[in-house]
Amino acid sequence: MSRLLHLSDLHFGRSEPALEAPLLAAISRIRPDLVVVSGDFTQRARVAQFRQARAFLERVEAPLLxxxxxxxxxxxxVLLRFLRPFGRYRRWIDRDLEPTYRDAALSVVGVNTVNPFAWQQGRFRRRALERVCTAFEDAGDRLRVAVLHHPLEHGPEVEKRPMRGAARALRGLSDCGADVVLSGHLHRAGTAPFRAAPGLLFVQAGTGLSTRRRGETNTFNMLDLSGERLRVTEWAAEWDRAGGVAFAPGRSNSFCRDRGAWIRSGPGAGLFDAGAGGAAPVSRGASPGVFPAR
Known part of the structure; x- marks a missing residue:
């Protein structure tokens, strides 16, 4: 079995310090083969915030992407954003904006979807899609995972504009054999196959540490891969009456591959949307991969 931990939107500068030690303890307990962080390490890209993020990452006991x-x-x-938008990120987090990872079971490719000229919206560039597909060409039987900050689809309740190039990227990733897309940005967790591309599983992370929870608790995702089966478990922060907090496993959704599509395994098998809590079937009128508001 291979284990991948998906974390996102730490937002140092507007984070909950009491969650840092419990989150690190949960990562140590899980012992993942890889920890993926899909962006937003800081709140305002300030040096002090990047220092905090770097100090946190150095305490993670697992390989990082x-x-x-x-x-x-x-x-x-604005001047720094246009001239050297990733200068501080490269110094404190990683010089490589689009890293890759490969082991016997996983082929993971990072994609930089940040657009400094449209700060919030994001963009999936054509050359990034070509690079991902090239990386997956010789992946063999490995699970092909693309990691990006901005999701490829938004639900109708999301006010943010969707990323430029998202529809083209979804088609391209499906065509070149990608299996899973990990993203963040919305501070909402959910897991579902894309309806337009049922061979692609959309795994959306909530926020790991931010105080901007948008009605949800702080969470991260754990992906367990065994052959053609994949289980996604959401770990959530749970506070006790004394003010203590720990991350604990919560809802879990299992999938298997059947004729190129991800199918929910177990009772009520079929394509479904886990964004509303539990494994509710997706209505035929729903948009692909959309998570309803909770």
């Missing part, structure tokens, strides 16, 4: 989020480029320093 990181991609930037829009909050990791300066918002209030």
């Amino acid at each position: 990181c991609v930037p989020g829009n909050h990791d480029t300066p918002l209030d320093n």
